[in-house]
Amino acid sequence: MVSPLILVNFKSYREGTGDNANRIGSAAEIVMQESGVTIGIAPQFTELHSFCKHYEIPVYAQHIDPVEGAFTGYVPAFTIQTAGCTGTLINHSEHRLSIADIEATIAVAKFHHLESVVCTNNVAVSAAAASFDSTYIAIEPPELINSHISVAKADPDIIEGTVDAVHKINPGVKVLCGAGIQSGECVKTALSLGADGVLLASSVVTAKDPKAVLRELVSLL
Amino acid sequence: MVSPLILVNFKSYREGTGDNANRIGSAAEIVMQESGVTIGIAPQFTELHSFCKHYEIPVYAQHIDPVEGAFTGYVPAFTIQTAGCTGTLINHSEHRLSIADIEATIAVAKFHHLESVVCTNNVAVSAAAASFDSTYIAIEPPELINSHISVAKADPDIIEGTVDAVHKINPGVKVLCGAGIQSGECVKTALSLGADGVLLASSVVTAKDPKAVLRELVSLL
Amino acid sequence: MVSPLILVNFKSYREGTGDNANRIGSAAEIVMQESGVTIGIAPQFTELHSFCKHYEIPVYAQHIDPVEGAFTGYVPAFTIQTAGCTGTLINHSEHRLSIADIEATIAVAKFHHLESVVCTNNVAVSAAAASFDSTYIAIEPPELINSHISVAKADPDIIEGTVDAVHKINPGVKVLCGAGIQSGECVKTALSLGADGVLLASSVVTAKDPKAVLRELVSLL
Amino acid sequence: MVSPLILVNFKSYREGTGDNANRIGSAAEIVMQESGVTIGIAPQFTELHSFCKHYEIPVYAQHIDPVEGAFTGYVPAFTIQTAGCTGTLINHSEHRLSIADIEATIAVAKFHHLESVVCTNNVAVSAAAASFDSTYIAIEPPELINSHISVAKADPDIIEGTVDAVHKINPGVKVLCGAGIQSGECVKTALSLGADGVLLASSVVTAKDPKAVLRELVSLL
Numbered sequence: 052m053v054s055p056l057i058l059v060n061f062k063s064y065r066e067g068t069g070d071n072a073n074r075i076g077s078a079a080e081i082v083m084q085e086s087g088v089t090i091g092i093a094p095q096f097t098e099l100h101s102f103c104k105h106y107e108i109p110v111y112a113q114h115i116d117p118v119e120g121a122f123t124g125y126v127p128a129f130t131i132q133t134a135g136c137t138g139t140l141i142n143h144s145e146h147r148l149s150i151a152d153i154e155a156t157i158a159v160a161k162f163h164h165l166e167s168v169v170c171t172n173n174v175a176v177s178a179a180a181a182s183f184d185s186t187y188i189a190i191e192p193p194e195l196i197n198s199h200i201s202v203a204k205a206d207p208d209i210i211e212g213t214v215d216a217v218h219k220i221n222p223g224v225k226v227l228c229g230a231g232i233q234s235g236e237c238v239k240t241a242l243s244l245g246a247d248g249v250l251l252a253s254s255v256v257t258a259k260d261p262k263a264v265l266r267e268l269v270s271l272l
Numbered sequence: 273m274v275s276p277l278i279l280v281n282f283k284s285y286r287e288g289t290g291d292n293a294n295r296i297g298s299a300a301e302i303v304m305q306e307s308g309v310t311i312g313i314a315p316q317f318t319e320l321h322s323f324c325k326h327y328e329i330p331v332y333a334q335h336i337d338p339v340e341g342a343f344t345g346y347v348p349a350f351t352i353q354t355a356g357c358t359g360t361l362i363n364h365s366e367h368r369l370s371i372a373d374i375e376a377t378i379a380v381a382k383f384h385h386l387e388s389v390v391c392t393n394n395v396a397v398s399a400a401a402a403s404f405d406s407t408y409i410a411i412e413p414p415e416l417i418n419s420h421i422s423v424a425k426a427d428p429d430i431i432e433g434t435v436d437a438v439h440k441i442n443p444g445v446k447v448l449c450g451a452g453i454q455s456g457e458c459v460k461t462a463l464s465l466g467a468d469g470v471l472l473a474s475s476v477v478t479a480k481d482p483k484a485v486l487r488e489l490v491s492l493l
Numbered sequence: 494m495v496s497p498l499i500l501v502n503f504k505s506y507r508e509g510t511g512d513n514a515n516r517i518g519s520a521a522e523i524v525m526q527e528s529g530v531t532i533g534i535a536p537q538f539t540e541l542h543s544f545c546k547h548y549e550i551p552v553y554a555q556h557i558d559p560v561e562g563a564f565t566g567y568v569p570a571f572t573i574q575t576a577g578c579t580g581t582l583i584n585h586s587e588h589r590l591s592i593a594d595i596e597a598t599i600a601v602a603k604f605h606h607l608e609s610v611v612c613t614n615n616v617a618v619s620a621a622a623a624s625f626d627s628t629y630i631a632i633e634p635p636e637l638i639n640s641h642i643s644v645a646k647a648d649p650d651i652i653e654g655t656v657d658a659v660h661k662i663n664p665g666v667k668v669l670c671g672a673g674i675q676s677g678e679c680v681k682t683a684l685s686l687g688a689d690g691v692l693l694a695s696s697v698v699t700a701k702d703p704k705a706v707l708r709e710l711v712s713l714l
Numbered sequence: 715m716v717s718p719l720i721l722v723n724f725k726s727y728r729e730g731t732g733d734n735a736n737r738i739g740s741a742a743e744i745v746m747q748e749s750g751v752t753i754g755i756a757p758q759f760t761e762l763h764s765f766c767k768h769y770e771i772p773v774y775a776q777h778i779d780p781v782e783g784a785f786t787g788y789v790p791a792f793t794i795q796t797a798g799c800t801g802t803l804i805n806h807s808e809h810r811l812s813i814a815d816i817e818a819t820i821a822v823a824k825f826h827h828l829e830s831v832v833c834t835n836n837v838a839v840s841a842a843a844a845s846f847d848s849t850y851i852a853i854e855p856p857e858l859i860n861s862h863i864s865v866a867k868a869d870p871d872i873i874e875g876t877v878d879a880v881h882k883i884n885p886g887v888k889v890l891c892g893a894g895i896q897s898g899e900c901v902k903t904a905l906s907l908g909a910d911g912v913l914l915a916s917s918v919v920t921a922k923d924p925k926a927v928l929r930e931l932v933s934l935l
Contacts (some may be wrong), residue, residue: 368814371810371834371843372839375842404838
C-alpha cells in the first residue's frame with residue numbers, strides 16, 4: 052500500500068529559512084523514518100538545492116513557471132529538476148495562474164519528471180483541473196487557509212466532493228486536502244474521506260517543536 | 273576611483289543553469305581578477321546560494337518580492353540575504369512591478385543590506401524611479417532588449433538623458449545601461465555618456481566562450 | 494434547428510468605436526435579417542448600452558470581472574446585464590484569467606442570465622473549461638490569432654478534438670471556433686467539423702466594407 | 715480662484731449602477747450648481763456615455779489602459795474620450811499598474827485631452843509619480859481606504875508631506891486626498907493642508923441620501 056503524503060509548505064515564512072528550515076527538514080526526515088509515512092517539504096527557492104542534497108525526503112518547489120529563455124526573475128522547471136526536487140506546487144491560492152498556464156505548467160513538470168501538486172479552491176475547479184492529469188489536486192477552501200479551522204471538520208463535504216469529482220474525470224489523480232490541518236485526527240479524517248494526504252504550512256513551519264507536530268500528524272495512521 | 277559594474281543576467285536561459293552557469297561564474301571571477309573591473313552575475317534562484325559560496329564576485333537575485341509570511345512561491349528579501357547575495361534586480365522589463373511595489377521592494381532590499389538595481393524603460397520612468405533612492409537605475413529601451421543593436425550606438429541620447437534626469441532627482445543613484453551591449457566599444461561609450469556600468473544577458477550567457485566575451489567587454493576600460 | 498453564431502469581437506480597435514462601430518452594428522443587423530444567421534457583436538464597454546438599445550442583434554461584453562463592491566476600474570456582471578447584453582466573452586487570450594476566476598465568472602454570468610463564451614487555447618484547456626458549464630467554449634489556437642491563416646484550414650484537428658473533448662465532459666456546451674476565420678468556406682468547414690459558430694475580429698472590424706465581409710461569411714450556410 | 719474638486723468614485727458598487735447611479739449624478743449636479751464647488755463622478759464604464767450626455771458635471775473613467783488594437787476586454791483612452799469624459803483615474807489601489815504603464819497611461823490620457831488622477835499610497839510613491847506630470851495625484855493611505863477613519867484626521871502629515879513632495883518635483887501637479895473622507899470638516903482640513911480636493915467613494919455612493927452627504931461635504935467651503 053502506498054503511504055499517504057504529508058506535504059509541508061514553507062511559504063515565505065521567516066521561520067522557513069536558514070537554521071529553522073533545517074530544523075524542520077531534519078524533523079521531517081526523522082518522523083518519516085520512524086513512521087513510514089511520506090513527509091515532503093516545500094522550502095524556499097534558494098534552499099531547494101541544499102535540502103535536496105541533505106535530506107532523504109521528497110522536496111517540492113512552491114511554484115514553477117512554464118518558461119525558458121528571456122524571462123528574468125522566473126522559476127523554470129529545469130532549474131527545479133537540476134536542484135534535485137521531486138515535484139512542485141502549482142496554482143497555490145497565493146499564486147494563482149491562468150488556466151492555460153496551469154495546463155502548460157503541468158506538461159512542463161511532466162517533461163522534467165516532476166510531480167505536480169495543483170492547488171484548487173472548490174469542487175468545480177478541482178474537476179476542471181483533474182483533466183490535466185497532474186499527480187495531485189490539493190483542495191484548499193480559501194476561507195479556511197491560514198485559519199485554525201480544519202477543513203476535515205468544517206467542511207468534510209468538500210473533501211468527499213472533490214475526491215468524487217476528480218476521480219470521475221481522471222481516476223489517476225490523487226487528492227490532497229489542505230487548510231487548517233493541525234492534528235492526527237484531521238489527517239485521519241481526511242484520509243477516511245478519500246484523500247491521499249494533506250497539505251499544510253504554518254502549523255508545522257511556525258511551531259516551536261516541528262517534530263512534535265509532525266509526530267502528532269502521523270499518530271493515527 | 274570606483275570600478276564600473278558589468279552585470280550579467282542569466283535570465284531563464286538553460287545555458288544559465290548547472291555546469292554552464294558555473295563556467296560563466298568562473299569566467300566572471302577570472303576576468304574580474306585580471307582586469308580589476310567589477311563583474312556581477314544574476315543566476316537562477318536555486319543556484320544563488322552555491323554561487324555566493326563558490327565565487328569571489330558579487331551575486332544578484334533577478335527579482336525579489338516585498339513579502340513575508342503566507343506567500344507561497346515568492347522570493348522574500350531575507351532568503352536572498354541569507355543566500356549571501358550582494359543585491360537584486362527589481363522591475364526588469366520581463367517582470368514588471370507596480371509603482372507601489374517598486375518603492376516597497378527597494379525599501380525592503382535596503383533593510384536587508386542588498387543593493388537594488390531598478391530596471392526602467394525610458395527617461396521619464398527613470399526619473400520617477402530615481403526618487404526611490406535605489407543603488408542603481410538600469411535603463412533598457414524595450415525595443416533593443418534581445419536585439420543585437422547596442423543602446424550605446426542606437427540611442428546614446430537615452431543614456432545621457434537618463435543620467436541627467438536621474439541625477440537631477442537624486443545624485444546618489446548610479447546608472448547602468450542595458451540592451452544590446454556586446455563589445456568593449458559599447459561599454460566604453462556607455463561610460464563616456466555618464467553610465468556607471470552595463471547590464472547584459474544573452475551575449476555572455478549564450479556565448480560559446482563567456483570568458484572571451486567578458487574580456488572583450490572590459491578591454492577598453 | 495438553431496442558427497450558428499457568428500460573433501464579432503471589436504477588441505480595442507479604433508475602427509470598433511464611434512461611427513465605424515455603428516457601421517458594423519448596422520451591417521450585422523442587416524445581414525442577420527437577410528440570412529437568418531445569428532450575428533453577435535462584442536463592442537467596447539462604453540458603447541454596450543447604446544448598441545443594446547439600437548440594434549436587434551445579440552450584444553456581448555468582451556470581459557467581465559467576478560467582483561462587486563470596492564473594486565475600482567472593473568466590470569461587474571450586473572453592469573453588463575443592466576446595459577442589456579446577451580452575454581460576455583471570458584478568458585480571451587488577450588485577457589487571461591485564473592482558473593478560479595473563470596469558474597467564478599461563469600457562475601456570476603449565469604446568475605445574471607448572461608451567456609458565457611469562454612476562450613481557450615488548446616484541446617486540454619477546452620476540456621477542463623467544459624466542466625464549468627459555460628454556454629460556449631471558443632477555441633482559438635494562439636499561433637493563428639491575428640494571422641490570416643484560418644484555423645479551419647490550418648488545424649481542423651483542433652476543432653474536431655475540441656468538439657469531442659468538450660462534449661465528452663459536458664454535451665451541453667457549444668463550441669465556437671476562432672482565429673483566422675475570413676470566408677464563407679472557413680465558416681462552413683468549421684460547422685462541418687462540429688462547431689456551433691465562429692468568433693472573429695479584425696477581418697470584420699477593420700474591413701472597408703463590413704457588410705460585404707459578413708455576407709461572405711454566411712454565404713454558404 | 716479655482717474651485718476644489720470633490721471626486722466621487724462609484725467603484726463596482728451595485729448602488730453605483732442604474733437608477734441609483736442617476737440619483738447620485740443628479741445630486742452631484744444640483745450641489746455643484748448650488749455651491750459652486752466642482753463635483754466630479756467616476757461611474758461604471760457602461761454608463762460613462764449617458765452620464766456625460768445627461769449631467770453638467772465632469773465625468774471620469776475609473777481606469778484606462780494604454781492600449782489600442784488587438785486587446786480584448788480593455789479600456790482604450792479613445793473610447794473614454796469618445797464617451798465625452800473629462801478625465802480618468804489611474805493606478806487606483808484596487809487596480810495597480812506597473813510604473814511603465816502609469817507613465818504610458820498619463821501620456822495617452824494627455825494625448826486624448828483627458829485629465830489624469832493618479833492614485834498613490836504614500837509620500838515616496840507620490841513624489842515618484844509627480845515627475846510624470848499628471849493633472850492630479852490622489853494620495854490614499856491603504857490602511858484607511860474603506861475605513862471610516864478620515865485621513866485628514868488620522869494622518870494629516872501624509873497630506874502635507876505629499877503636497878510638499880509633489881510640488882518639489884512638479885509644482886503643476888494638484889493633490890487630492892482620499893480615504894475615509896466623510897464630512898465638511900474633513901474636506902476643509904484637507905484643503906487647509908494644501909490639497910486641491912478630495913477623492914471619495916462609499917460615503918456618497920452607498921448613502922441613503924447622496925445629496926445630503928454632498929451638501930455636508932461642501933458645507934465649510
